Amino acid sequence: MSWAAPDDIFFSTSLAAYLDKKLLVLLRDGRKLMGLLRSFDQFANAVIEEAYERVIVGDLYCDIPLGLYIIRGENVVLIGELDIEKEELPAQMVQVSEAEIKRAQKAEKEEMLLKGLMRKRMEFLDLD
Amino acid sequence: LGYKLLSREVFSLQPSLLNLRAEEGRNQSAETERERERERERERERERERETMLFFSYFKDLVGQEVTVELKNDLAIRGTLHSVDQYLNIKLENTRVVDQDKYPHMLSVRNCFIRGSVVRYVQLPPDGVDVDLLHDAARREARGG
Numbered sequence: 001m002s003w004a005a006p007d008d009i010f011f012s013t014s015l016a017a018y019l020d021k022k023l024l025v026l027l028r029d030g031r032k033l034m035g036l037l038r039s040f041d042q043f044a045n046a047v048i049e050e051a052y053e054r055v056i057v058g059d060l061y062c063d064i065p066l067g068l069y070i071i072r073g074e075n076v077v078l079i080g081e082l083d084i085e086k087e088e089l090p091a092q093m094v095q096v097s098e099a100e101i102k103r104a105q106k107a108e109k110e111e112m113l114l115k116g117l118m119r120k121r122m123e124f125l126d127l128d
Numbered sequence: 129l130g131y132k133l134l135s136r137e138v139f140s141l142q143p144s145l146l147n148l149r150a151e152e153g154r155n156q157s158a159e160t161e162r163e164r165e166r167e168r169e170r171e172r173e174r175e176r177e178r179e180t181m182l183f184f185s186y187f188k189d190l191v192g193q194e195v196t197v198e199l200k201n202d203l204a205i206r207g208t209l210h211s212v213d214q215y216l217n218i219k220l221e222n223t224r225v226v227d228q229d230k231y232p233h234m235l236s237v238r239n240c241f242i243r244g245s246v247v248r249y250v251q252l253p254p255d256g257v258d259v260d261l262l263h264d265a266a267r268r269e270a271r272g273g
Binding site: 014015018019023026028030032044054066074075076077079080081082083084086087088089090093117 | 141199200201203205209210211212213217218219223231233234235238239240241242243246247
């Protein structure tokens with residue numbers, strides 16, 4: 001990456017402002033990682049410390065600890081700074097154990113598959 | 129007589145001179161060929177840079193405006209454009225997610241960095257754009273800068 005010229009400094013989007021902050025990282029596969037940003041580079045590769053994955057199924061959620069992570073930049077969708085004064089999640093959400101969230105995930109996946117199958121079966125009906 | 133001798137010498141020199149010049153010529157043409165290749169590479173680099181500069185410059189002028197960024201994963205985020213870079217990565221401030229209920233994890237996110245490669249659309253206010261200026265800039269780019 002070329003070095004920023006003096007008047008490029010203002011416009012240069014750098015993750016430096018997010019260093020040592022607790023962040024939400026959205027990945028391309030839909031995963032949501034959270035943790036402290038320790039390092040980054042021009043490809044948005046990132047080192048996240050105390051990382052955990054927040055799995056959300058409906059109103060249930062679970063934080064699965066992961067430890068120290070290096071994320072390859074190409075998988076990063078978004079890096080969000082969490083406002084500590086705001087609630088991270090809506091009030092109705094319930095924290096559950098890892099086993100329970102995995103069960104909920106499986107149930108959701110099966111439901112999606114079923115929906116997809118039903119839709120396919122109905123496709124011959126030209127309902128539109 | 130001296131003059132005649134001189135001319136003979138000059139004539140005898142000439143063939144070797146010619147050889148030298150031919151070799152020099154060959155070297156020169158090799159040199160210039162390489163130089164020309166380098167020039168062409170540089171031109172291409174500049175072209176590529178100029179291609180990426182147009183929207184970079186355009187977004188730089190848009191800093192401070194309210195925009196909605198729609199991502200390839202269908203997430204749409206509204207916010208104030210804080211900064212942009214050569215990869216068209218975007219930093220938004222004061223963000224709100226368009227369909228908040230569908231994305232509960234984004235509730236407390238107020239500022240975010242969006243990787244340029246995942247952006248599908250950047251929705252702008254209709255009066256926030258000087259279309260004619262952009263049009264002219266694009267025409268200039270197309271012409272070759």
